[in-house]
Amino acid sequence: MMPLDVCAPYPCEYKEAKTSVIRTTDWARRSREFFISQGNPKKQLQFGIIQGATFEDLRRQSTEEILSVGFDGYAVGGVSVGEPVEEMFKTLDWVMPHLPDDKPRYFMGIGLPDQIVKAVGEGIDMFDTCIPTRFGRHGAAFTSKGKVVVRNGEFSKDMLPLDESCGCIVCKRYTRSYIRHLISSGELSGLRLVSYHNVYFYLSLMRKIRAAIKENRYDSFQKEFLAAYGSELEPSRV
Numbered sequence: 001m002m003p004l005d006v007c008a009p010y011p012c013e014y015k016e017a018k019t020s021v022i023r024t025t026d027w028a029r030r031s032r033e034f035f036i037s038q039g040n041p042k043k044q045l046q047f048g049i050i051q052g053a054t055f056e057d058l059r060r061q062s063t064e065e066i067l068s069v070g071f072d073g074y075a076v077g078g079v080s081v082g083e084p085v086e087e088m089f090k091t092l093d094w095v096m097p098h099l100p101d102d103k104p105r106y107f108m109g110i111g112l113p114d115q116i117v118k119a120v121g122e123g124i125d126m127f128d129t130c131i132p133t134r135f136g137r138h139g140a141a142f143t144s145k146g147k148v149v150v151r152n153g154e155f156s157k158d159m160l161p162l163d164e165s166c167g168c169i170v171c172k173r174y175t176r177s178y179i180r181h182l183i184s185s186g187e188l189s190g191l192r193l194v195s196y197h198n199v200y201f202y203l204s205l206m207r208k209i210r211a212a213i214k215e216n217r218y219d220s221f222q223k224e225f226l227a228a229y230g231s232e233l234e235p236s237r238v
């Protein structure tokens with residue numbers, strides 16, 4: 001369960017970002033007090049949200065304030081609002097060292113597969129994103145070798161599946177050229193097949209991430225994934 005927060009836009013003036021931190025902390029306090037006063041009959045977890053836009057001192061202030069309220073988990077919010085990806089990861093540099101290891105940490109609204117892999121390396125546990133289906137609706141598939149925009153003409157005779165290393169039903173049954181044909185003929189089933197594959201890709205990526213952490217080999221998993229994916233992101237030091 002998340003309290004209401006104020007997500008400042010990008011770019012935004014310092015004053016606006018500061019106001020968003022003040023209001024977010026105020027709402028966090030009131031919401032935590034109410035949550036506790038109700039006795040939590042449904043055994044839910046309530047998370048605090050850290051704001052502060054792209055300003056280091058505001059991110060630190062927000063982190064301190066939200067930690068002082070005390071929540072069951074902590075979320076880094078106000079990211080993925082149009083800022084460059086380096087700015088997004090700078091936020092983690094400022095915030096993550098201060099969050100407790102024994103509470104789940106959630107990066108709100110992230111993200112692309114390589115961003116998820118890097119953020120986990122920085123200590124993030126949870127994500128939410130519309131990307132798998134949004135990209136699917138635009139005919140773009142995620143694969144272990146990066147993004148494949150299957151609606152493009154170059155795939156009109158491509159007899160490979162969306163991702164050769166994927167075990168989903170779409171990759172077992174359909175070729176890129178057939179899916180492209182469906183999309184270019186205006187058949188919605190084409191976009192549906194790509195979305196299905198993308199959701200499957202994300203779920204299996206998260207499974208691989210959990211296995212790599214459990215087996216204490218996240219560092220090498222991250223490097224291999226980012227290299228194969230063709231990511232421009234630097235692997236984080238785990």
Ligand SMILES: [Zn+2]
Nearest residue numbers: 166168171197
């Ligand atoms: Zn697939």
